[in-house]
Amino acid sequence: MTVKTRYFAIVSLLVVSIGLGTGLVAYYVGFPTSAFVSSGGPEELRYLPSTSTVVAFADVREVMTSELRQRFRESGLQSAQENGQREFQEQTGINIENDIDRVVAGLDVSSGGAANFNGSGVVLARGRFDEVRIEALMRQHGAHVDTYKGKRLITNEARIPAPPSNESAFPLRPFLPSLHRPRVSR
Amino acid sequence: MPRPTMLSSALKVFDFSLGQMLWSRRSVFLALLVGAPVLLAVVVRIFAAAGWLPVVNGAQVAGPSLFGVLMWLLFVRFVVPVLGVFYGTSLMADEVDDKTITYLFTRPVPRASVLLGKYLAYLACVVMLLLPAIVIIYFLVIPVGGSIGQGFPLLAADLGMVAVGVAAYGAVFAFVGAWLKRPLIVGLVFAFGWEQTVLLIPGYLKRLTVAYYLQALVPHAMPQESAMSMLMTAFQDLPAVWVSLICLAAITLLALWMGGKAVENREYILEQ
Numbered sequence: 001m002t003v004k005t006r007y008f009a010i011v012s013l014l015v016v017s018i019g020l021g022t023g024l025v026a027y028y029v030g031f032p033t034s035a036f037v038s039s040g041g042p043e044e045l046r047y048l049p050s051t052s053t054v055v056a057f058a059d060v061r062e063v064m065t066s067e068l069r070q071r072f073r074e075s076g077l078q079s080a081q082e083n084g085q086r087e088f089q090e091q092t093g094i095n096i097e098n099d100i101d102r103v104v105a106g107l108d109v110s111s112g113g114a115a116n117f118n119g120s121g122v123v124l125a126r127g128r129f130d131e132v133r134i135e136a137l138m139r140q141h142g143a144h145v146d147t148y149k150g151k152r153l154i155t156n157e158a159r160i161p162a163p164p165s166n167e168s169a170f171p172l173r174p175f176l177p178s179l180h181r182p183r184v185s186r
Numbered sequence: 187m188p189r190p191t192m193l194s195s196a197l198k199v200f201d202f203s204l205g206q207m208l209w210s211r212r213s214v215f216l217a218l219l220v221g222a223p224v225l226l227a228v229v230v231r232i233f234a235a236a237g238w239l240p241v242v243n244g245a246q247v248a249g250p251s252l253f254g255v256l257m258w259l260l261f262v263r264f265v266v267p268v269l270g271v272f273y274g275t276s277l278m279a280d281e282v283d284d285k286t287i288t289y290l291f292t293r294p295v296p297r298a299s300v301l302l303g304k305y306l307a308y309l310a311c312v313v314m315l316l317l318p319a320i321v322i323i324y325f326l327v328i329p330v331g332g333s334i335g336q337g338f339p340l341l342a343a344d345l346g347m348v349a350v351g352v353a354a355y356g357a358v359f360a361f362v363g364a365w366l367k368r369p370l371i372v373g374l375v376f377a378f379g380w381e382q383t384v385l386l387i388p389g390y391l392k393r394l395t396v397a398y399y400l401q402a403l404v405p406h407a408m409p410q411e412s413a414m415s416m417l418m419t420a421f422q423d424l425p426a427v428w429v430s431l432i433c434l435a436a437i438t439l440l441a442l443w444m445g446g447k448a449v450e451n452r453e454y455i456l457e458q
Binding site for chain 1: 201204205208209310314315317318321322324325333334335336337338339341342345
């Protein structure tokens, strides 16, 4: 075997070994795929607790502009739903059709057990919200303001929408234990 | 002086054939064949960075899906059979065409060891070029909306599948090359005529192909890019992975044994 052939074999073996080694480490450790390209899934997933048993995501904007939605609207089946939407908008100022872009939800049944379904959950919505109006509404319902990692966090035990200020995403159902141990879910 | 064993003779032939094969004009063709998918992967990566990747059903095409399509359409259906045909059929034919086979046959080694050594050189040469290319493609394409860690089992399975595929196709066409006078045409008809046709026909005939067993090892879903693919999917009854591995190993060993027998018994007449 010539030196040239030997070098070629070594380089080839190195490429395959490094590739397989990197893949194996990534498989077991799960480090980010690349510094330049984000990995799959919505970025809001990182706000969900790592103990989430069920995770859901909806691109509300995509759904609202979809053909299916237009047909549903034309069919006249949504009059009851519209009443609920109107009531929600009157209270919070949020128009579900236009103001919410994406919703991510996580359910953790491990804390309460799956049998009696006493688990906790979190729902996060990203969009454009009237923070002052929502804060006023929450304060009416006995909410109080905390600071979490430099952000204002409005919480209440009655589980009414609680937006952190300066953020376009807010938890619709605050999951306080998970917020105080903010481990990422992936 | 004791006669060298089959294995030691084959390793000697392997040693000088590998360099010869790797730096031959045929390897330029191999480099192009392997380089094109890598180039395609680079283009995909650039398009992904620029946000120009196509959107299908409202979602951007993901890296793992693209990798699966590349593996199916380029490697499983084209690169692996083509390499098998072009390299496998030429193992003995090149020596006949160059009129150098006499030098090999006048050595005190079993004739079959010439074929075996050359086959091992083909396998090493092709594997050394194909596997790094697949690894590079994987690391270029998978991060586009996918995860290197999650996709790692796919990469491992693909590397194994390609290695097994080139071994099986190479052995079959090495036998064809050792047995027939014009093996290239027969090889192309088998790989792109017989195999493609029989896979579309329901029944047992597809068991007489290499592709039937190789497709069972592909970890990706078959892409539905044409009516032909849809027909293939409709009539697809893939064997279990362990059955495929056993059958491919049996095909490889049987083809090599028959190739060895053909080389031992055939009289090669060199044209003057």
